[in-house]
Amino acid sequence: RLCGRLRDGRSEWRLEAWQAHGSAFLHAVQFFASMKIFVRAGPMAGEKATQYKEAKLPRKPRVKMTRGVQTESRLRVVDNSGAKEVKVIGVKGFSGRLNRIPCAAPGDIVVCSVKKGKPDLRKKIVFCVFVRQKKIWKRRDGVNICFEDNACCLIDNKGDLKGTQISGSIPREVADAWPKVASQAYSID
Structure with a gap:
């Protein structure tokens, strides 16, 4: 080959x-x-194998879930990083057919633009973890679950939280995929 x-x-x-x-x-x-x-045929003895890809943001294991947020949606920021509201401009790892609008479910990484918040953060492009959605989704045990708002928390390029505290509760699916987010959350539903 x-x-x-x-x-x-x-x-x-x-x-x-x-x-x-x-x-x-x-x-x-x-x-x-x-x-x-x-x-x-491959690396010689004593040589390092070359790295072709850069370090990637960690991605959650895919759990089938109704996707409740798409591009151009506004999300409330629930951590204390300084941003108050962001607009979704992309979804990390989304692949769909031609002209399909990228959408996200809780636990996904979304690329956002900061709309409201501290002046040094406004108009900046940031990565966020989508933590709550209004749209109802059904768990495997038959329970339907939804929240009262669409919310996210900011992360850096390594996947660490920018804030130190998350207000409100987060779903179990997000807590399983993002232990760092779960450790800062108020409660887990």
């Missing part, structure tokens, strides 16, 4: 063979060597 990857403007090919012997493997190596293309 041959895998091609583009890295830093140059092509890098990696050759994987399920069997180390055989004429097909030998011919493939000779073919790529004649074309002067970089052929490599």
Whole structure:
């Protein structure tokens, strides 16, 4: 199996063979060597494997839930980070069909713009964890649950909370996916 990857403007090919012997493997190596293309089976001894991706924000394990917030929705910020209201401009990890509006459920990471709050935070793009929604969703045990507002709390690029306290309760699904949020929450429903 041959895998091609583009890295830093140059092509890098990696050759994987399920069997180390055989004429097909030998011919493939000779073919790529004649074309002067970089052929490599993996990192050499004493070398580090190259990291192609940056560190990502932690994502919650997907629990099937009705998604109650979409882009352009306004959310109340329930931590003491200084922001009061944010507008959703994107949902991290959402993949849908063409022209489908990104939507989020509690526990998702949303990309927001700060609309109300401290002057140094206003008009800034921030990451938030969506913690409460008005839309009713059904749990696996048959209980229907909803909250009185749509709310979120701000996080940094590593997934740590920017505030030190969260007002109000959060659902169990968010507490399971985000232990740091659960430790700062008032109560868990």
